Amino acid sequence: MDVTVLEVAPRDGLQNESEIIATAAKIRLIERSIEAGLRRIEAVSFVHPQRVPQMADAEAVMAGVPRVAGVSYAGLVFNDRGLDRAMAAGVDEINVVVVATDTFSHRNQGCTTAEGIQRWHTLAKRAADSGLRRTVTIAAAFGCPFEGEVSAATVLDLVRRVAEAEPDEIALADTIGVGTPDRVRTLIAGTAALAPAAALRCHFHNTRNTGYANAIAALDAGARVLDASTGGIGGCPFAPAATGNIATEDLLYMLDRMGVTTGVRMDLVSETGVWLGDVLGTPVPALLGRAGGFPSAG
Amino acid sequence: MDVTVLEVAPRDGLQNESEIIATAAKIRLIERSIEAGLRRIEAVSFVHPQRVPQMADAEAVMAGVPRVAGVSYAGLVFNDRGLDRAMAAGVDEINVVVVATDTFSHRNQGCTTAEGIQRWHTLAKRAADSGLRRTVTIAAAFGCPFEGEVSAATVLDLVRRVAEAEPDEIALADTIGVGTPDRVRTLIAGTAALAPAAALRCHFHNTRNTGYANAIAALDAGARVLDASTGGIGGCPFAPAATGNIATEDLLYMLDRMGVTTGVRMDLVSETGVWLGDVLGTPVPALLGRAGGFPSAG
Numbered sequence: 001m002d003v004t005v006l007e008v009a010p011r012d013g014l015q016n017e018s019e020i021i022a023t024a025a026k027i028r029l030i031e032r033s034i035e036a037g038l039r040r041i042e043a044v045s046f047v048h049p050q051r052v053p054q055m056a057d058a059e060a061v062m063a064g065v066p067r068v069a070g071v072s073y074a075g076l077v078f079n080d081r082g083l084d085r086a087m088a089a090g091v092d093e094i095n096v097v098v099v100a101t102d103t104f105s106h107r108n109q110g111c112t113t114a115e116g117i118q119r120w121h122t123l124a125k126r127a128a129d130s131g132l133r134r135t136v137t138i139a140a141a142f143g144c145p146f147e148g149e150v151s152a153a154t155v156l157d158l159v160r161r162v163a164e165a166e167p168d169e170i171a172l173a174d175t176i177g178v179g180t181p182d183r184v185r186t187l188i189a190g191t192a193a194l195a196p197a198a199a200l201r202c203h204f205h206n207t208r209n210t211g212y213a214n215a216i217a218a219l220d221a222g223a224r225v226l227d228a229s230t231g232g233i234g235g236c237p238f239a240p241a242a243t244g245n246i247a248t249e250d251l252l253y254m255l256d257r258m259g260v261t262t263g264v265r266m267d268l269v270s271e272t273g274v275w276l277g278d279v280l281g282t283p284v285p286a287l288l289g290r291a292g293g294f295p296s297a298g
Numbered sequence: 299m300d301v302t303v304l305e306v307a308p309r310d311g312l313q314n315e316s317e318i319i320a321t322a323a324k325i326r327l328i329e330r331s332i333e334a335g336l337r338r339i340e341a342v343s344f345v346h347p348q349r350v351p352q353m354a355d356a357e358a359v360m361a362g363v364p365r366v367a368g369v370s371y372a373g374l375v376f377n378d379r380g381l382d383r384a385m386a387a388g389v390d391e392i393n394v395v396v397v398a399t400d401t402f403s404h405r406n407q408g409c410t411t412a413e414g415i416q417r418w419h420t421l422a423k424r425a426a427d428s429g430l431r432r433t434v435t436i437a438a439a440f441g442c443p444f445e446g447e448v449s450a451a452t453v454l455d456l457v458r459r460v461a462e463a464e465p466d467e468i469a470l471a472d473t474i475g476v477g478t479p480d481r482v483r484t485l486i487a488g489t490a491a492l493a494p495a496a497a498l499r500c501h502f503h504n505t506r507n508t509g510y511a512n513a514i515a516a517l518d519a520g521a522r523v524l525d526a527s528t529g530g531i532g533g534c535p536f537a538p539a540a541t542g543n544i545a546t547e548d549l550l551y552m553l554d555r556m557g558v559t560t561g562v563r564m565d566l567v568s569e570t571g572v573w574l575g576d577v578l579g580t581p582v583p584a585l586l587g588r589a590g591g592f593p594s595a596g
Binding site: 208209216217246250254 | 441446478504508511514541548552555584585589592
């Protein structure tokens with residue numbers, strides 16, 4: 001089985017850090033990820049700098065990253081202004097987030113879910129006209145920090161509506177780490193049935209130790225693209241207690257030992273995780289860097 | 299689906315602590331576990347006190363724990379002397395460990411794997427004559443810290459040989475946290491085929507973030523008893539870098555949300571995990587106590 005790991009540490013990983021990280025460190029993180037073999041990188045967010053100051057240097061980051069054949073850089077886009085910036089900065093793909101509940105949608109991007117879907121449709125059309133690859137992410141697809149449970153029916157109704165804009169990919173995001181394997185399987189099967197033309201991606205946080213089990217459930221159910229964050233860093237500035245993404249190195253450890261092919265060297269990612277802990281001034285949540293590999297660290 | 303969670307914090311959890319924990323605290327941990335609804339408790343190990351000083355008070359612990367209808371106390375037993383102690387102390391079930399590799403077996407219990415199997419046969423017969431429930435655990439079933447990979451064929455050959463002594467239960471233990479879901483499924487299917495009369499139990503460590511995915515794989519493959527340790531504490535004094543068991547509260551969180559019935563209150567277990575961190579002087583690895591429950595902590 002071939003699985004693509006999409007590295008999200010530069011964006012989802014770093015955006016929750018209270019200290020502003022130097023642009024050069026962000027670029028180095030991306031370079032190291034590419035050196036390890038990662039080929040899709042969520043590099044930046046074109047969000048208003050007042051909303052997420054950590055992402056204010058998105059243009060500078062994109063200007064500094066290496067352009068390597070086969071590497072695709074993704075940027076988060078929330079509105080027309082963001083799409084203008086994304087195109088000017090030269091990202092390869094855009095990611096538009098639709099939040100499954102109105103309360104969280106308002107906090108995250110100042111609009112209702114329905115308005116978010118409308119924005120996605122507008123942005124998807126413009127991006128398609130420009131030849132940009134387009135992902136739509138349904139955030140809080142497994143639960144909302146403000147409204148609580150989100151039913152599978154609600155999420156699948158959103159899938160149906162976002163699919164009308166013909167995304168290249170639909171991502172299901174467990175923004176606050178409350179998903180479980182059974183729900184993962186249900187949502188992936190439902191999404192595949194409703195939007196057979198779109199690729200499927202999953203985004204899991206390990207807030208309550210369900211993230212890696214969800215990743216395996218996603219693969220079992222047919223997903224072939226998983227988000228992960230080197231070091232397991234991450235969170236959402238607009239969702240309380242939304243801690244770490246699943247860690248790229250720990251995910252790779254499990255996949256490698258299962259014979260799943262990713263093209264990524266976990267030893268290099270694990271070293272980057274340790275390095276990232278030094279940059280951030282605190283050890284990262286990933287466990288591989290502490291436990292060491294088995295049977296060898298390689 | 300009904301699943302039994304076997305609480306191992308009092309034994310596998312505490313045995314790796316360098317500071318000796320007061321007997322009263324061990325008893326309180328067991329009491330709190332029972333108050334939360336746990337009904338199988340690995341309470342003690344009848345190992346020589348010089349080998350594992352933390353377990354030297356096994357008799358005192360067993361003398362102090364409440365005797366509650368439906369609660370079964372397990373003790374680890376390594377030899378005839380240990381079985382004598384276990385019977386005198388009044389455990390309800392014994393657990394005999396057979397280590398899958400000779401090197402680790404020597405370090406753990408001073409004998410080869412073949413000698414360990416012979417010991418198990420001797421102990422199983424004596425325990426059966428006394429009406430004690432008997433589990434045999436195959437340790438390092440997913441890999442050895444000294445010899446490296448352990449093949450499925452090796453483990454299943456051990457299953458065949460230990461099954462001849464008619465265990466009530468066979469446990470597969472990932473002592474050092476190197477197992478993956480595919481291997482879990484293979485070993486459970488093979489064990490069920492070779493020993494259909496024995497119940498199946500699994501014991502996972504989360505050393506490299508594979509533990510909870512393995513737990514779900516075990517349930518998918520038909521296991522209905524899972525070991526877990528409140529707080530996710532644990533390790534093996536004879537295996538380097540063998541860190542935490544999967545945490546009872548985090549496992550319960552996932553199972554509860556999947557509609558799996560355990561009869562255990564995760565809120566109480568999570569409170570015990572936080573309490574245990576105070577006892578040990580360091581926060582426990584479990585995440586539920588930090589992240590809080592969802593949609594409520596209850």
